Amino acid sequence: MAEELRRTGLYDLHVEQGARMVPFAGWDMPVQYPAGVMAEHLHTRAQAGLFDVSHMGQVLVVPSDGVLSSAALALESLIPADLLGLAPGRQRYGLFTDPKGGILDDLMFANRGDHFLLVVNAACADQDIAHLRSLEGVEVLPVTDRGLVALQGPEAAPVLAALIPEAADMRFMDSRSLDWRGQKMWISRSGYTGEDGFEISVPEAVLVDFATALLADDRVAPIGLGARDSLRLEAGMPLYGHDMDRGVTPAAAALGWSIPRLRRHGGARAGGFPGAQTILDELAGGASATRRGLRPEGRAPIREGVPIFPSADAAEPIGRITSGGFGPSVGGPVAMARIPAGIPDGDTVFAELRGKRLPVTVAPLPFITPSYKR
Amino acid sequence: MLKYTEDHEWMRAEGDEIVVGITSHASEQLGDVVFIELPEEGREVAAGDEIVVIESVKAASDITAPVAGVISAVNADLADNPGAVNEDPMAAWFFRIRPAQPDAIEGFLDEDAYTALIG
Numbered sequence: 001m002a003e004e005l006r007r008t009g010l011y012d013l014h015v016e017q018g019a020r021m022v023p024f025a026g027w028d029m030p031v032q033y034p035a036g037v038m039a040e041h042l043h044t045r046a047q048a049g050l051f052d053v054s055h056m057g058q059v060l061v062v063p064s065d066g067v068l069s070s071a072a073l074a075l076e077s078l079i080p081a082d083l084l085g086l087a088p089g090r091q092r093y094g095l096f097t098d099p100k101g102g103i104l105d106d107l108m109f110a111n112r113g114d115h116f117l118l119v120v121n122a123a124c125a126d127q128d129i130a131h132l133r134s135l136e137g138v139e140v141l142p143v144t145d146r147g148l149v150a151l152q153g154p155e156a157a158p159v160l161a162a163l164i165p166e167a168a169d170m171r172f173m174d175s176r177s178l179d180w181r182g183q184k185m186w187i188s189r190s191g192y193t194g195e196d197g198f199e200i201s202v203p204e205a206v207l208v209d210f211a212t213a214l215l216a217d218d219r220v221a222p223i224g225l226g227a228r229d230s231l232r233l234e235a236g237m238p239l240y241g242h243d244m245d246r247g248v249t250p251a252a253a254a255l256g257w258s259i260p261r262l263r264r265h266g267g268a269r270a271g272g273f274p275g276a277q278t279i280l281d282e283l284a285g286g287a288s289a290t291r292r293g294l295r296p297e298g299r300a301p302i303r304e305g306v307p308i309f310p311s312a313d314a315a316e317p318i319g320r321i322t323s324g325g326f327g328p329s330v331g332g333p334v335a336m337a338r339i340p341a342g343i344p345d346g347d348t349v350f351a352e353l354r355g356k357r358l359p360v361t362v363a364p365l366p367f368i369t370p371s372y373k374r
Numbered sequence: 375m376l377k378y379t380e381d382h383e384w385m386r387a388e389g390d391e392i393v394v395g396i397t398s399h400a401s402e403q404l405g406d407v408v409f410i411e412l413p414e415e416g417r418e419v420a421a422g423d424e425i426v427v428i429e430s431v432k433a434a435s436d437i438t439a440p441v442a443g444v445i446s447a448v449n450a451d452l453a454d455n456p457g458a459v460n461e462d463p464m465a466a467w468f469f470r471i472r473p474a475q476p477d478a479i480e481g482f483l484d485e486d487a488y489t490a491l492i493g
Contacts, residue, residue: 031432032405036405036406036431036460037405037406037431037432038405038406038408038431039406226405226431226432230431299408299409299453299456300409300411300427300429301408301409301429301434303433303434325431326406326408326409326429326431328431333408333409354427
């Protein structure tokens with residue numbers, strides 16, 4: 001029998017808003033509201049969308065000796081990133097890697113002065129927490145008394161500033177703790193849509209009130225997981241379990257940018273994370289296949305799993321779609337696939353859909369121009 | 375005469391043809407329709423043949439021929455404006471079929487039976 005689905009603190013609000021709820025990574029989550037995926041997507045790009053991402057794992061990593069650099073170095077043994085050099089009040093994107101060079105999960109980590117705050121994928125949270133608990137010299141504290149919402153879109157900053165004026169001063173990837181109604185809101189200026197916006201960790205005690213206050217602003221609409229997926233796809237952002245997993249290296253996932261020079265061969269803190277040799281050799285030499293953008297020439301969406309061929313009559317596929325669908329802002333289908341490196345942008349390859357080979361153009365990512373406040 | 379299939383198609387008899395579309399229940403379930411592939415006019419089809427591909431923002435679905443016959447016309451406007459299916463599903467017909475059996479539409483669900491089905 002299926003395990004009972006978990007509900008976020010905003011479940012009743014979603015139902016009240018007319019959401020269609022679906023199971024997602026063990027949680028009962030809104031996939032769309034009555035406006036529908038297309039309208040929700042376009043609203044987010046035009047004004048502001050509110051997303052419930054409380055299913056994601058929030059984890060504090062606290063140094064046992066009280067010295068943050070100990071926690072930074074401990075985390076660097078799992079994550080090929082520069083945690084030691086991350087300034088207080090700043091956040092970065094990183095990967096948990098596995099000994100074979102694959103990706104265990106992707107995450108955001110923020111320096112909150114005396115500890116790190118990590119945000120990980122819902123489906124990987126238990127595994128990530130166990131993985132973190134293998135570290136010595138740190139306490140790993142899953143956050144269980146907070147929800148997480150994202151406010152995304154060109155109006156996100158003025159909307160949030162109306163409730164929390166100091167939020168307007170934050171830059172892209174800043175992470176701050178700001179008060180709202182006497183409660184600490186952990187806010188980062190980041191998101192998963194390609195738009196300016198914020199991700200806000202909210203104490204459960206005021207979660208519904210906070211979401212309701214945001215939704216009371218005419219510029220804000222509730223957005224479900226359907227539009228979250230089409231927004232991130234247009235923004236060229238990979239989704240764990242689809243565009244990458246244990247079998248995909250950082251270079252193959254086109255996420256080598258998250259691994260700074262000082263963790264690579266010849267760097268000051270080179271290696272020292274799971275799979276380092278494989279991952280760094282590949283970054284130095286180049287991956288044989290990498291995640292790329294694809295623009296189907298027709299109107300038919302080309303979805304995950306569809307094989308890609310180098311020509312209309314080639315016998316062997318060169319890759320498969322890892323994420324694909326309709327891009328409402330692009331106004332046509334968009335997709336990502338891992339295909340051999342060396343195929344230039346602008347080249348035509350072929351997707352086999354319902355027995356037909358359809359031309360698709362290899363395209364740079366993202367498909368839209370992001371508007372982060374740097 | 376309006377009839378329905380258990381696959382959420384509506385069928386309307388017009389002369390010796392049957393006009394086929396999908397119900398508003400189906401269009402709501404599908405979500406925003408972004409692509410429709412229609413059969414060729416003149417194609418001879420068997421009941422249950424998958425002859426229309428309909429893609430929404432969420433997923434691809436097939437629409438089957440409710441009865442055997444020959445496709446006598448398709449609504450080519452839908453290819454350019456697939457969203458019409460969401461706006462007015464009863465007006466956004468997909469194809470007309472000239473059934474092999476003149477009374478082919480008889481055995482399908484009437485409005486009350488269909489309403490009960492989607493309950």
